[in-house]
Amino acid sequence: MRETDKVLIVGGGIGGLCASIALRRQGIDVDLVELKSEWTVYGVGIIQQSNVVREMARLGVLDEYLQAAYAFEDVAIYNLEGKQLVRIPGQRLAGPDYPANIGISRLALHNVLSETAISRGVQVRLGLSVERLEQDAEGVDVIFTDGTSGRYSLVVGADGVYSKVRSMLFGDRYQPRYTGQAVWRYNFPRHPSIDHLASYQGAAGNAGLVPLAEDLMYMFSTSHEPGNPRMEPSQLAELMRERISAIGGLVGELREQITDSSQVVYKPMEVVFVNEPWFKGRVLLIGDAAHATTPHLGQGxxxxxxxxxxxSHELVGEGSMEARLRRFMDRRFERCRYISEKSILAGDKEMAHDHTFDRIGLVKEMLEVTAQPI
Incomplete structure (x- = not known):
């Protein structure tokens, strides 16, 4: 078996699908298993900022979903009355032919990524996960939950904040932590003025409006929810309206349109960061399995x-598997730790109602950091 002959990816979310596509582009055989028997998508939309647009262009999928997305340039921050405080120009990191930022529905993004992965030869199996891993110097023997088995050069755990692969590597050392906050999301027809990411900030609350398509946008808001209470599903619309009751401007105008509790997406924020190398031998964690953070900077x-x-770049490089994975860690660890810590900091400052916190400065700093080459 060559050093990188065949890779197993555990988890069919954004990270797992992108990894499978990227590895296939390098000529590596890929199996992907996803625990869900029906490949459903959680959430409403996603912001792809300039650094992500750059990587999606390199992945070769950006052109395929631009028509299903909304391209925009700038990020603007407003006070709670709707007065613009600053407008931050976007950077076209993918080149002049591509936008600085993109908003896209999670369903549209999933459809493009899953169809691309399958068309490029990724072997996808749904309703399946790993039961046991046994590795040696040459590879990893995997027993799946249906009793079948396989042997791989590398196993990649892309199975989210409650990663089973992470528990196989580290036991219970890294457990998700509830931050004290939750995020609320709701779709609306796109308002003509929302041709950019609009963020409304103040001590009494926050919200954002993100364009997803010509006729679609979504609102998000974060709230302090001590004790992680259970929310009654039938009351989610009323509760979301309450959480943004102090916000005026366009958010205030839209508030009374939040009427369908079944369309409110409510999610408590849970974080985890593996504060050591994300691999042992030939098993590696990526994405939320290694560094789940909050949505405050839109970079999870x-x-x-x-x-x-x-x-995908490092696996086709020189040296042993350990050398390649150490190079991967050198390029990823500090960057991901920065996003994790700064995102959590922003949430902590919201809960503390800290009037001195420079949220605008943090957003500008983050955009500068993520614009740097990886």
Whole structure:
């Protein structure tokens, strides 16, 4: 078996799919297993900032979903009355022919990624996960939950914040932590003024509006929810309206349109960061399995996508598998830790109602950091 002959990816979310596509582009055989028997998608939309647009162009999928997305350039921050405080120009990191930023529905993105992966020869099996891993110097023997088996050069755990692969590597050392906050999301017809990412910030609350298509946008808001209470599903619309009751401007105008509780996507924020190498032998973690963070900087999925591209580059490089994975860690660890820590910091400052916190400065800093080559 060559050093990288065949790879197993555990988890069919954004990170796992991008990794499978990137590895196939390098000529590596890929199996992907996903625990869900029906490949459903959680959530409403996703922001792909300039660094992510750059990587998706390198992945070769950006052209395929631009028509299903909304391209925009700038990020603007407003106060709670709707007065613009700053407008931050976007950077076209993927080149002049591509936009700085993209908003896209998670369903549209999933459809493009899953169809691309399958068309490029990724062997996908749904309703399946790993039961046991046994590795030696040459590869990993995998027993799946249906009793079948396989042997791989590398196993990649892209199975999310509650990663089973992470528990196989580290036991219970790294457990998801509830931050004290939750995020609320709701879709609307796109308002003509929302041709950019609009973020509304203040001590009494926050919200954002993100364009997803010519006729679609979504609102998000984060709230302090001590004790991680269970929310009654039938009351989600009313509760979301309450959480943004202090916000005026366009958000205030839209508030009373939040009426369908079944369309409110509510999610408590849970974080985890593996503060040591994300691999042991020939088993590696990427994405939320290694560094799940909060959505305050809009980079959680972006870091998973970057993981996927960097992994594909390093696996075809020189040296042993350990050397390649150490190079991967050298390129990813500090960058992901920065996003994780700064995102959590922003949430902590929201909960503390810290009027001195420079949220605008943090956003500008993050954009400068992520614009740097990986």
């Amino acid at each position: 999925a972006g870091m998973a996508i970057e993981d996927a591209l960097v992994l």
